[in-house]
Amino acid sequence: MPPPRLVLPPPAVDPGGGLRRSYLRLVALSSTLRHLDQLLAVSLASGHYALDPAPATALLLRYSSLRAPPRHLLRLFRAFPRPDRFLRNALLRSLPSLRPHLLFPSPDSFSFAFAATSLSSSCSSRGNDAAAARTLHGLSVAAGYASDTFVASALAKLYFKLSRVHDARKVFDAVPSPDTILWNTLLAGLPGSEALDAFVRMVEAGRARPDSTTLASSLRAAAEASHMAMGRCVHGYGVKCGLAEHEHVVTGLMSLYSKCGDMDSAQFLFDRMEDPDLVAYNALISGYSVNGMVESSVELFKELAASGWRPNSSTLVAVIPVYSPFGHELLAQCLHAFVVKVRLDADALVSTAMTTLYCRLNDMESARSIFDAMPEKTMESWNAMISGYAQNGLTEMAVALFQLMQELNVQPNPTTISSTLSACAQLGALSLGKWVHRIITKENLELNVYVMTALIDMYVKCGSIAEARSIFDRMDNKNVVSWNAMISGYGLHGQGAEALKLYKGMLDACILPTSSTFLSVLYACSHGGLVDEGQKVFRVMTNEYRISPGIEHCTCMVDILGRAGKLNEALDLISEFPQSAIGPGVWGALLSACTVHKNSDLAKLASQKLFELDSENAGYYVLLCNLYTSKKHYSEAAVVRQEAKNRKLVKTPGCTLIEIGDKPHVFMAADRFHPQSEAIYSYLEKLTAKMIEAGYQPVTEAALYDVEEEEKEHMVKVHSEKLAIAFGLLSTEPGTEIRIIKNLRVCLDCHNATKFISKVTQRLIVVRDASRFHHFRDGVCSCGDYW
DNA sequence: TTAGGGTTAG
Known part of the structure; x- marks a missing residue:
């Protein structure tokens, strides 16, 4: 039902506009919603300003800054039969969600800047916000504002907030001569090393002068990238332009030095500050904490409390590392006491920090209970929880939480996707991995290097080496981790020669190999039986690259x-x-x-x-x-x-997993729990007969001599991989490849048997065991019986 | 009468 229209009396006369000016003043001075309501009532009753949008604009903005509900604002707006662009823009600035029709007719640059700013201050990670941002961007380009610096910086910031770095860059690139603020928006939104590159480009371009904000952001970037050399350059630049004394710049420097373990320099900078603010205190406290200087951290915290600043949630987060060695319960008690003492609301920042900490302490239940108790979950908190699960091996939980996000229509960001893919890779569940891949495509989520590399890793570990390679080939800017993932993928699948070829390609592309690169290459040599090559690579690593093994x-x-x-x-x-x-x-x-x-x-x-x-x-x-x-x-x-x-x-008991369609089936040795158990066993008997005809010899009784009765029985039992393969053959069309995952290394008899199965059934069988992949085709295994 | 950017902490 549409809201009722306010009925406005005809306008009264106000010669000279004196009354209008006092009215505007009263609006500006109002500090409560009730006050504003009274003013509105007065103007309506007297008939003043009925057709004058200026007082309405003032009222609307005031209502908005006093947090009146959007419903109320819309009602006020609709009461005016002829809203001008100021009134329309004021509404755009005040509404939490974009209403494109409010932009028309004739939107100006203010309209787009307001709309983008209000969207980015209110946007959560709901899926619809990304769509609204794209709409707004498209309309602004169509209206001819692609090169407007104001619109561009508001839009770029919005895209950064939605974790769409590509789109933000596109907005920036469309502006021929960016000004300082637009550059600053870019620097603030980009990840560390990219922001440093941008800073260099900004200085080289020389058209916009860096200011204190530029330097503060660049220092943040240098600290994030642990790039001390660049940090010093930025510092030097600041000294040259007389910006090095700016409070934010000094705080950025302190954080850079403490990140690199140089607490003396950080403290020196702090001591020279005339009147350090709360952020500066927090930066130094955090530096002490992460560098293990417990006493200094606590001392400075006391000093902070004495200096009249009230600690905030960042202060709490800064001291958490100090309390962490006390173990879970004491930690919780200490922090609780802390929160009570300084009358601090434990907000999303604190909860996320605590969640991460408990994940690191491997106490996933405490982590989850803090996460669950958060009324408004942030992107960071979702990511902390999902990656916590993935890193602690609770892969199903990680995937389940990602599924919950999907159900709640919370849009994941690249970090979420990478963690979830890593969980899928550990699980070896190809169908789940493909599902995540489909979501990326369907939602048009950003494919950055991390996501692409996580996809490669997932496809490798789920058995699809070809799919992994095709993603690798499609990557424009691979980093060393992407190369490592692909090389180790070939190793895992026994394709040593391919791995070596790729390693050479990497050197040709002038990518500096890391310790992990050499591990991947050596691993590939070991799984491919490449002895000479392996020895050579080992020598190159230690002698030429000076990497100690x-x-x-x-x-x-x-x-x-x-x-x-x-x-x-x-x-x-x-x-x-x-x-x-x-x-x-x-x-x-x-x-x-x-x-x-x-x-x-x-x-x-x-x-x-x-x-x-x-x-x-x-x-x-x-x-x-x-x-x-x-x-x-x-x-x-x-x-x-x-x-x-x-x-x-x-x-550890052996078990094997096979996915049919999207459904996983798990088998243990000799188990008869599967509903199709009867059919599986009788099929396996027939199959064994055919295999024996082809030359297969099961492990003979002689080899089992001396085995105790109980164990002998166990050993002749059917191993789980045979059951899984038989079930796979039964449940799929002829010619379909079979993929299974085993938790232990595959045993000699099963390896031999699988070779024969692949021959008599003419199927490709891919087995992932505890250490590698085996591709069985026509009686031969890719590992060359070398595993 | 209406714009856009920042330092710490997860």
Whole structure:
């Protein structure tokens, strides 16, 4: 139902306009809504200003600044039969959501600037706001304001707020000669390193003079990018232009220095400030806290309280790191006491900081309860919670929370998407990953480097290496992480040669390889059996790039040599490693190589080291036991098994996941819980017969000699991957590829069996096990039986 | 009578 129209009496005469001026003054002085209502009533009753939009504009703006409901503003506006552009613009400035029809007829640059500003001050992350921003942008371009600096900075800020960096840049680029404020808008919205690039371009262009705001933003960017050299340049520039003493610039410098651990410089700057404000205090307190200077942090906090400033939520966030070592409960108590003492409202900032902290402490329940208690969740709080789940391995929870966001029509930003994709990658759930990809496309969400790289990683880990590569090839500006993701993807899928080719391509593109790059390449060499290449890359890394090998590089090297049977060379190499790099991983790699090459002497040495370093891991006992069994050293095998039993070590039960359509199905060894269990087992029997016809030999009883009765029974049981594959074959059309995910490494018999299955059924079978991918096609596995 | 940008903290 439309709101009722106010009935206006005819206008009265006001010679000279004296009455009008006093009326406008009264409006400006009103401090309550009731006061304004009375003024409105007076003017209506007397018949003044019925057709005069100026007093109405003043009233409307005053109502708006006193937070009158939008309904009320609209009603006032509609009471005027002939609103002029000032009145229309005032309404645009005051309404929280865009009403495009209010722009017409003949919108001016004020209209667009007002509308954009009001949208960005009210926009949450609802999906509709992005659409409204695009509408507004389109209309402003159509009206000829694409190069207006005022409109552009308001629009750019709006896009930044909606996490649409591309669109903000587009707005900026459309302006031929940006002024200082437009540059500043860009600098404030861009992520650290990009903002620093923009600062350089601004200075080089030389058409707009940087001011204190420019420098403050650039220092923020330098701190974010941990780019001390650029930070010093900005500082120097500030000194040259006489802007270095500006309060915001000094605060930015303090934060830069404390980010880089130089608390002396930060403190020096603070001490020189004549009258430091709350932000400056917060910056220094935070610097002390994150650098572990607890006493200084607390001292300065006391000084702050004594100086008359009232701490705000940023102050609280700045001291949180000081309290964090006390553990969860004490932390909560300390913070509560803090909040009570300074009569502080714990707002979204504090809740998000607490959520992040609990996530870091691995206490996901506390994190979630704080998150759930937030009445208005911010983008940052959603992201903190989702990435907390993803990083703590609670991948299903991460995806579930993302689904909740979708249901609530909260638009995700690139950070949300990256975290969710990382959860999908860990899960290996291709259908979920594709669903997220579809959302990106459908909602036209921003595809930045982080999102594209997360997509590559997701497709790699969900088994679609081809899809990952096609995304990689479509990327305009790949960073080193994107290259690493793709290289390690080839490694994971056993395509060592492709990985090396890409590594060379990366060097040709003048991208500086990092420690992770070398790890990915070495990993690819190990999974592809490329021994010489691996050794060469390792030498290049240490000699040419001066990167000292970490635990994982060393483990990879032992793996590479060990798999090739060069066990003694591997042992020699271990003695050359830095002591810090020799952990369970290195000896574990040697032990698995020993079991493959049946060297029980070295295996004994490796396992002795392992039992010292990591005595609680059942996997090593299993490896050693299997080695002894295969060499028919049954008594030694029995000793190892008894030892494992004495220590009450339990093997992780194996399970396998397969997705049919969008539905996941999980199988355990020998389980009969699946509703189609009967059909699966009878199909598997028929299949085994065909496989045996083709030459398959199941693990024979002889190999199981000496296994205790109970275990023997267990070992002849059907492993979970066979069940999953059989179910997959039953439930899909001939020719469809089968993808399964196993939580442990695939066993010898299953690996062999899968080769035969791929041959007799003519299907491509992709298996992701705990360490890599196997692509089985026509009786051959991509790993070359080398895993 | 009506514009656009900033420092700390998640």
